[in-house]
Amino acid sequence: MPRANTGLGITIGEGSADKIFNNQIHFTTPSNNQTVAVPNMIGIYSNSSDAINLVGNTVDNGGGYEYARTNNAGIYLLDNKNSLLQCNSLNYTKYGVFAVGTNGSSSQYDRTAGNYMNNSDANLMLWKVTQEGTLGQVGINSYSTIYDANNTYLEPHDINSFMAPALYNKVFRVTDCQNPFSDEIVTTPNKLDQTRSTASNTNANQCMVNVTNPLTFNATYTCPTGGIGTVDIVDHPMDLHYALRVANNEIDYS
Amino acid sequence: MQAACNGMWDGIYVSDPTAEIIMDDCSVSDAMNGVVLANNAKGILTSNLFDKNYLNVLIQLNTLAGTCDSSSNTFGFSGSLLPPYEDYKPAYGIYILNSTMIDIGSNGGNFFENLCNGISINEDQEIVGEGPYLHLYIPPPSVVQLIDNRFANILRDPNYANTGDAIGSGIYVHRADAMFGLRVNVLNSVSVAANTDVNFVACEKAIWLRNTSSTVDKQKINVCGVGILATECEAKKIRVTDNNLMNTYWGILKSGDEMTNGFTAINNTIILAEE
Numbered sequence: 001m002p003r004a005n006t007g008l009g010i011t012i013g014e015g016s017a018d019k020i021f022n023n024q025i026h027f028t029t030p031s032n033n034q035t036v037a038v039p040n041m042i043g044i045y046s047n048s049s050d051a052i053n054l055v056g057n058t059v060d061n062g063g064g065y066e067y068a069r070t071n072n073a074g075i076y077l078l079d080n081k082n083s084l085l086q087c088n089s090l091n092y093t094k095y096g097v098f099a100v101g102t103n104g105s106s107s108q109y110d111r112t113a114g115n116y117m118n119n120s121d122a123n124l125m126l127w128k129v130t131q132e133g134t135l136g137q138v139g140i141n142s143y144s145t146i147y148d149a150n151n152t153y154l155e156p157h158d159i160n161s162f163m164a165p166a167l168y169n170k171v172f173r174v175t176d177c178q179n180p181f182s183d184e185i186v187t188t189p190n191k192l193d194q195t196r197s198t199a200s201n202t203n204a205n206q207c208m209v210n211v212t213n214p215l216t217f218n219a220t221y222t223c224p225t226g227g228i229g230t231v232d233i234v235d236h237p238m239d240l241h242y243a244l245r246v247a248n249n250e251i252d253y254s
Numbered sequence: 255m256q257a258a259c260n261g262m263w264d265g266i267y268v269s270d271p272t273a274e275i276i277m278d279d280c281s282v283s284d285a286m287n288g289v290v291l292a293n294n295a296k297g298i299l300t301s302n303l304f305d306k307n308y309l310n311v312l313i314q315l316n317t318l319a320g321t322c323d324s325s326s327n328t329f330g331f332s333g334s335l336l337p338p339y340e341d342y343k344p345a346y347g348i349y350i351l352n353s354t355m356i357d358i359g360s361n362g363g364n365f366f367e368n369l370c371n372g373i374s375i376n377e378d379q380e381i382v383g384e385g386p387y388l389h390l391y392i393p394p395p396s397v398v399q400l401i402d403n404r405f406a407n408i409l410r411d412p413n414y415a416n417t418g419d420a421i422g423s424g425i426y427v428h429r430a431d432a433m434f435g436l437r438v439n440v441l442n443s444v445s446v447a448a449n450t451d452v453n454f455v456a457c458e459k460a461i462w463l464r465n466t467s468s469t470v471d472k473q474k475i476n477v478c479g480v481g482i483l484a485t486e487c488e489a490k491k492i493r494v495t496d497n498n499l500m501n502t503y504w505g506i507l508k509s510g511d512e513m514t515n516g517f518t519a520i521n522n523t524i525i526l527a528e529e
Contacts, residue, residue, distance in 0.1 A: 006503075007348055007526035010519055013509040018517040025505075025524045062525065 006127040008042045009059070012057040015049035022055070026062030027072055027092070041072035041094070051082040056223075060091035073098035074120070078129070081105070087114040087223035097135070104136035106182075111222040112138045113149040122167035123153040126209065128175045139186030141212050146186070148220040153192045166198075177207040189213040257284035262308065262336045268295040277302050284336050287312055291322055299324045300361070304347070305332050308339045311348045313380070317394065319355040324348060324363035331369060343370055343411045350375045354396035363402030363451075370421050372457075375438055378430035385414040395434040399494075400425060401441050408457040422458030422479075429465045435490070438463070442472035446498045446523075452476050459483055460502070467491045473498070480504040484517065493518045500525040 009025035012018055024041040043059030046052050059074035074090030077083060079101030089097035096117035105111045112135050117123035126133035139149035155169035171185065171192065177199075185192060192211055199207040257263050265287030268275045274296040275289070281303045282288055288310040291297040294317060303311040313322050329347035334340060347366040350356055350373070358364065358373060366372035375398050382391040393459040405424035420426045429436035436445050440461060442449055452473040454460035461470060462483045467490040474497070475481045481502040484492050492508070495518075499505045508517050 007505075008503070009499075009505045009524040009526060010505070010522070011504060011507040011509070012517070013507075015517060019520070019521045021518070023519060023522045023524065025526065028525055035403045043524075043526075117526070218510065 006041050008045050010044045011042075012044075012046040012049055012052060013197050015046065015052050017047065017051045017053065019053045020044060020057060021053070022054070023057045023196070025059045027059070027070075028062060037242065041070060042076045043072075043074045043090075045076045045078075046080050047078045047084070049080045049083065052080055053057065053084045054088060055084065056084070056087045058089045058091075059093060060089065063084050070094060073125075074117075077103040077104065079133075082108075083111065084210045085112045085115060085135070086221075087116075089116045089118075089120045090120065090123075091116075092120070094121045096120040096123040098125045098127060099133040099135050100127045101131045102134055102136075104134070104138070106134075106136040109137040109140040109147055109186075110149060110221060111136065113151065114223040116152045116154075118152070118154040119156045119158070121164045122172045123154070124171040125167075126171070126173040126175070128173075128177075132175060132177060132181075133173070133183070134183050137184060139184070141184070141186045141214050146214045146217045148187050148217045149185075150221040151185075151187065151191065153196065171197040171210070171211070173207055173209060175199055175207045180206040181209065184210045184212060186212050188217075201253075255280070255282050255285075257336055260336060261336045262286045262339065265290055265307075265309075265312075266363060268297055269293050269296055274298075281305065282307060282310070285310075286339070290314070290432070291316060294318045294321050297323070298319045299327055301326045303327070304329045306330075306335055307344055308335060308342065309346050309349055310344065312346075312351070313348065313353050313356060314351045315391075316353040316356065322353075322356050322358075323361060324358050324364060324438065325360060327364045328365065329369060329372075331365045331367070343368065346374050347370045348373045350398060352377055352380065352391065352393040352396075354394060354398070356413070357399045359401040359403045363404055365404045366408065366424070367406045369408055369454075370411055372408050372424040373403070373422070373425055374420065374426045375436070376428050377436050379433065392404065392431065392433050393436075396429075396436045398427075398436075398438045399441065400438065402443055402511050403453065404451055405454045405457055405460070407455075410458060422459045422464070422501065423462045424454045424459065424478075425461045426459075427461075427463050427466045427468070432465075435467060436465070437467040439468060440470045440473060444472070446472050446474055446496060449474060454478055454481075463492060465490070469493045469495070470497060471495045475499045475502055478502045480507055482506045484508040485510060487516065489516070490494065494522060495520045495522070499523070501527045 073095040074093040077099045088130045194211045267290045269292040271294040276298045285307040288307045290312045292314040301446045377393045410421040427438045452474045457478045459480040460475045460478045465486045481499045
């Protein structure tokens with residue numbers, strides 16, 4: 001569990017295809033303390049879940065005044081394999097998405113899509129604690145498919161002395177990696193280019209997330225306008241074991 | 255009704271299926287067990303004041319619909335308890351044990367203030383009967399509805415002998431045996447916007463769900479340690495929808511255990527304030 005927290009909106013531990021949809025989480029009465037590296041206020045925190053669905057959530061300052069971001073994170077993912085992260089809006093956080101361990105998917109390039117990350121010190125922070133942080137493949141640039149996952153990474157517009165300029169509008173990896181990562185973000189240059197994807201250590205040049213900007217795309221993800229009911233979420237099928245228990249009224253399936 | 259001497263009296267027991275008690279606008283004080291409704295005895299408790307009782311209302315082994323109606327009552331603690339509990343504060347507002355089809359607040363929400371626990375719902379197999387007729391009772395699949403209730407200052411008492419984790423919950427729900435399911439729905443009859451009351455304020459834990467299915471809908475939760483807590487809910491279904499949580503350290507927390515497709519949080523609004 002993150003240390004020194006002063007509040008967590010939604011916390012999921014060891015979930016399995018849980019659905020966290022359309023929640024509004026607002027940080028208020030901020031201080032200027034940015035001295036602690038680990039976020040101490042978190043909108044949505046998920047730990048060791050499999051295929052958690054985070055869709056359409058908003059984490060921001062509630063439309064209030066502009067402020068120096070504290071050590072907070074909009075969405076904090078710790079080792080959530082196959083997570084689905086779509087159409088979330090993260091505004092006025094120090095870190096929009098903070099990922100530790102293996103999250104997302106390296107084989108499915110459309111799991112992290114349509115997220116709007118704005119006014120954060122760093123839009124996407126991939127963190128090294130005891131394990132490398134990754135969100136897997138975001139979009140794809142292959143012979144057959146060129147797919148823009150259409151995440152938006154915007155630079156803060158109210159920069160002040162309490163913020164960390166080195167992080168602005170960055171996909172930033174804190175790492176001591178010895179070998180290059182294969183993680184890649186494929187999108188248009190107005191959303192992200194290679195200059196805005198960096199890493200912190202002496203091996204930074206080979207440890208950053210690769211960004212590619214193809215000239216054209218076969219497909220671009222768009223968030224559904226029909227609400228979350230139209231999102232293709234990740235479910236686990238109900239197996240026979242559970243079906244029998246439901247039929248016997250031993251567990252609830254309402 | 256209150257004690258006539260410096261000691262608690264036991265309580266009012268209604269424990270036969272043919273028995274019925276109707277209490278309207280009454281006051282019950284200084285009791286160890288307040289009102290006990292058991293074995294499908296019928297009780298209608300409306301607009302009463304329960305004050306300075308150790309346990310206020312106990313509903314036990316009631317499994318028929320419509321046997322218990324508790325609405326618009328106030329459960330409080332205005333002074334000190336009498337011996338033998340003079341060092342404690344009231345343990346429970348309403349304690350429900352191995353019962354089903356119970357509605358609390360359906361004809362007007364109840365108010366629980368300054369207790370160790372507001373409403374505690376527990377299901378577990380137990381030995382019942384007497385003499386040669388002792389037998390194992392396994393509670394059937396159970397459903398309890400809690401509607402429009404309010405809770406304030408539900409905190410553990412540092413003097414309270416039982417320091418279990420359950421202490422300090424506005425609503426605590428636990429199915430201990432794994433035989434059948436328990437569903438507890440915590441509801442409001444009006445939307446958050448239309449609700450002028452706060453359902454939970456200054457509670458150590460507003461709602462704790464253990465090994466149970468539940469819908470928690472349209473609750474307003476302010477300044478609590480934990481808002482909605484779900485633990486040990488393997489194979490259960492929990493929906494947390496349209497709630498408003500403000501200045502609560504842990505807003506919605508689902509911890510551990512396999513809930514395949516089982517936990518959903520939709521349209522909740524959470525305000526986090528930095529200390």
